[in-house]
Every structure is written in structure tokens, then in C-alpha cells.
Amino acid sequence: MKITIASGKGGTGKTTIATSLALSLAAELTPPPLFLDCDVEAPNAHLFLKPTFEQRQDVGILIPRVDEAKCTHCGKCAEVCQYHAIAVLGTKTLVFPQLCHGCGSCTALCPEHAITEIPDVMGVVERGVTPEGISFARGVLDVGEPMAVPVIRQLKKWAVPQPGQVVVRDAPPGTSCPVVKVMRGADYVVLVTEPTPFGLHDLRLAVQVARELNIPVGVIINRDGSGDAGVDEFCAAVGLPVLLRNPFERAIAEGVAQGKNLVEIHPEYTAHFRQIFNQITTALS
Amino acid sequence: MKIILTTTSPSIDSNLDSRFGRGVYFLVVDPDTLEWQAHPNPGAGAQGGAGTLAAQFVANQHAEAVISGDFGPNAYGALQAAGVAMYLFGASTTVREAIERFKAGQLERVGAPTGQGHPPRV
Numbered sequence: 001m002k003i004t005i006a007s008g009k010g011g012t013g014k015t016t017i018a019t020s021l022a023l024s025l026a027a028e029l030t031p032p033p034l035f036l037d038c039d040v041e042a043p044n045a046h047l048f049l050k051p052t053f054e055q056r057q058d059v060g061i062l063i064p065r066v067d068e069a070k071c072t073h074c075g076k077c078a079e080v081c082q083y084h085a086i087a088v089l090g091t092k093t094l095v096f097p098q099l100c101h102g103c104g105s106c107t108a109l110c111p112e113h114a115i116t117e118i119p120d121v122m123g124v125v126e127r128g129v130t131p132e133g134i135s136f137a138r139g140v141l142d143v144g145e146p147m148a149v150p151v152i153r154q155l156k157k158w159a160v161p162q163p164g165q166v167v168v169r170d171a172p173p174g175t176s177c178p179v180v181k182v183m184r185g186a187d188y189v190v191l192v193t194e195p196t197p198f199g200l201h202d203l204r205l206a207v208q209v210a211r212e213l214n215i216p217v218g219v220i221i222n223r224d225g226s227g228d229a230g231v232d233e234f235c236a237a238v239g240l241p242v243l244l245r246n247p248f249e250r251a252i253a254e255g256v257a258q259g260k261n262l263v264e265i266h267p268e269y270t271a272h273f274r275q276i277f278n279q280i281t282t283a284l285s
Numbered sequence: 286m287k288i289i290l291t292t293t294s295p296s297i298d299s300n301l302d303s304r305f306g307r308g309v310y311f312l313v314v315d316p317d318t319l320e321w322q323a324h325p326n327p328g329a330g331a332q333g334g335a336g337t338l339a340a341q342f343v344a345n346q347h348a349e350a351v352i353s354g355d356f357g358p359n360a361y362g363a364l365q366a367a368g369v370a371m372y373l374f375g376a377s378t379t380v381r382e383a384i385e386r387f388k389a390g391q392l393e394r395v396g397a398p399t400g401q402g403h404p405p406r407v
């Protein structure tokens with residue numbers, strides 16, 4: 001079973017929830033879960049789960065390199081590239097690596113065979129095990145690289161669960177392509193939100209994405225009681241189960257700031273998260 | 286001589302468009318005779334890579350200079366490779382004003398990208 005933890009916006013405590021869920025299940029499940037930190041632009045789940053990384057691999061795409069001696073500047077490559085990542089400028093043919101998606105069309109269509117492909121590294125994937133036995137894997141996008149999706153795709157392909165292993169994926173904040181990529185293929189999406197108008201706005205968008213992908217959704221409300229009733233009314237109106245409410249508490253905020261997990265701060269949360277997992281299992285059966 | 290300006294409408298009497306890659310029109314002008322021709326900017330509706338698409342159009346027109354309000358990194362790299370000089374129209378608001386200033390040597394020549402550009406869609 002694959003569970004994706006997402007939130008419409010950053011700073012809602014999504015990673016705290018995702019890592020707490022994984023920790024709560026670690027002792028209960030055999031094998032312990034596989035945790036994927038898919039927030040490749042700002043991965044931070046390792047701070048809470050403290051894995052030892054044992055393997056790493058570069059992630060990249062193949063981008064074209066033009067042999068100017070063979071190129072006749074016919075313009076075919078530029079015409080076929082839907083990302084405008086290759087341009088024929090008078091007597092020069094230029095590749096823009098940051099725009100290139102590595103689709104290979106230009107190489108295939110160049111009548112002069114003037115294009116070869118070279119790897120362009122944009123990040124790494126890493127994996128290891130946490131002290132509790134959780135399999136942990138994450139992707140890290142190089143600073144300044146604009147494309148998160150290839151790294152997420154590679155992470156999902158590389159960190160394959162064992163048969164029967166539960167997968168917890170921590171998604172990037174937002175509702176853009178990388179988030180869709182992390183939701184896709186999940187059996188259940190948990191959306192972490194806050195009871196504020198902003199929280200509600202982003203929750204609506206995230207619910208829409210999950211529903212378009214046909215994935216059932218449950219909601220966790222952090223800082224419960226600190227805002228208004230909008231999120232609750234929305235959940236009731238569209239039939240979303242509220243899986244957990246976390247009150248706003250100084251002890252939680254301080255603990256998280258020190259890299260502590262919810263279940264370390266409040267051990268009784270282990271039971272809450274196991275309960276959530278059972279609820280999800282029931283909802284899916 | 287041929288220069289190109291980014292404009293909001295297809296006329297020599299148009300105002301300038303400050304965006305290079307996503308400007309609405311390219312106005313190809315001979316600054317001496319003021320003969321002109323307008324073309325829609327192919328980059329205006331592009332999902333990504335507007336700068337390179339627009340630069341390619343400019344290069345294909347064999348223009349010597351392009352005048353706009355902003356050149357992102359991709360557009361800058363492409364125009365540089367094509368050997369097209371880039372100028373900022375600065376305080377000018379109309380095409381005619383910018384051409385006058387260009388002829389008087391009063392426009393700032395660009396030697397580095399002037400903006401962040403627009404990140405590609407992923």
C-alpha cells in the first residue's frame with residue numbers, strides 16, 4: 001500500500017506527520033515501511049528519521065550536443081523541440097540544458113546525424129535504513145536546477161518496495177507537477193492543513209488534484225482550534241474524513257524545531273497514527 | 286539596417302512592450318527610412334522557452350539590434366550567440382521615441398541578462 005502525505009502549502013507540518021506515521025508503523029509492520037522523501041527541492045525528513053545512507057546514484061537526463069562540423073543549420077531540431085530548448089541562430093545551433101527535457105526528438109530527427117547525447121546531472125537519489133529499520137530514500141535536486149520531476153521519477157523507480165511493504169511518500173508542498181507526480185500511483189492521499197482561509201484555499205486545490213487522479217483523500221488538521229471553521233465545513237461538505245486533529249501546542253512547536261518527531265514529543269501519538277493507518281486500510285478494503 | 290523592437294500593437298505608432306520573450310509583437314524597422322513590418326512574437330504563447338523561440342525569430346530576420354525592456358538568461362544567451370546587439374529602451378514609451386534615442390546613441394547596451402527569465406514549466 002502506498003500513502004502520499006501532501007499539503008497545499010508549505011509549513012503545515014507535513015513532514016512531521018509523514019515521519020511520525022512511518023515511525024508509528026515501524027514496530028508494527030514486517031517489513032517496516034519504506035519512506036520516500038519526494039520533496040527534492042528541500043528534503044528534510046532525514047532530520048527526523050536519521051537514516052544512514054548506504055547507496056547513492058546520480059540522476060540526470062540525456063541532452064543533445066551538436067557537432068558543428070556536421071550541422072547544416074537546417075533548423076529541424078529547433079522545429080521539433082516543443083520546449084524550445086535547442087535553437088538555430090544563424091550559423092550556430094545552441095542547446096539550453098535548463099529547458100531540455102531529454103526527450104531525444106531532436107537527435108532522432110536530425111538529418112545530418114549531427115547530434116549526440118550527453119548526460120546532464122541534475123541531482124541524486126540516496127537510500128539507507130533508519131535506526132528503527134525503516135527503509136529510507138530521498139531525492140535531492142541540485143541547487144538552481146529547475147526540473148524536479150525527473151528526480152522524483154527516478155526516486156520512485158529506484159526505491160522499489162519489497163512485496164507487502166507499506167510506502168509512505170512525503171510530497172513537496174503545493175499542487176504543481178512534482179506534487180502530481182508524487183500523488184500518482186498512491187492508494188491514499190493524506191492532506192495536512194491548517195484551519196485558516198489560506199489552509200482551506202490550498203486544501204481545495206490539493207483535493208481537486210487527488211480527485212482527478214481518482215485517489216481517496218483523508219485530512220489531518222494541524223494547529224486545530226487556532227483558526228476558523230472553514231476547513232471543517234469544507235471537509236463535511238465534500239465528504240472528506242478528518243483523520244486527526246493536532247491542537248496548537250507550544251511543546252510540539254518547540255520539539256519540532258529541535259528535530260524531534262511528534263511521537264517523540266508525545267508517545268501517545270503512536271497509537272493515533274496506528275489508528276489512522278487502520279482507518280485507511282479499512283477505507284481501501 | 287534592420288532593428289527589432291518589442292511592441293504592444295502592430296504599428297510604428299505603437300507603445301513598447303517591456304518583455305522580450307513574451308512581448309506581443311516584433312516590429313522590424315529600418316531606423317533611417319522608418320520602413321516597418323510587424324510580426325506576432327512566436328514566443329508570446331509558448332509554454333516554456335519563450336526567450337529562445339523569440340531570439341530565433343530575431344536571428345532569422347537578420348536584425349543587427351533588438352530593443353526591449355528585459356532580456357532573460359536564455360534570450361540573452363541566444364541573442365548573444367546570434368550576434369544581435371541588445372539595447373534597453375529605458376524611459377522611452379513609444380517606438381518612435383526609442384528609435385530616436387537609439388539613433389542618438391542614448392540607449393543602454395546590454396552586456397548581461399537583465400532578468401531572471403521565466404522558469405520552464407515542469
Ligand code: SF4
Binds near residue numbers: 076077078110111
Ligand atoms: S537538425 Fe541537425 S543539422 Fe539541422 S540544425 Fe539541427 S543539429 Fe543542425
Ligand code: SF4
Binds near residue numbers: 081086099105
Ligand atoms: S532532447 Fe527533446 S527537449 Fe531536449 S532539445 Fe532535444 S527535442 Fe528539445
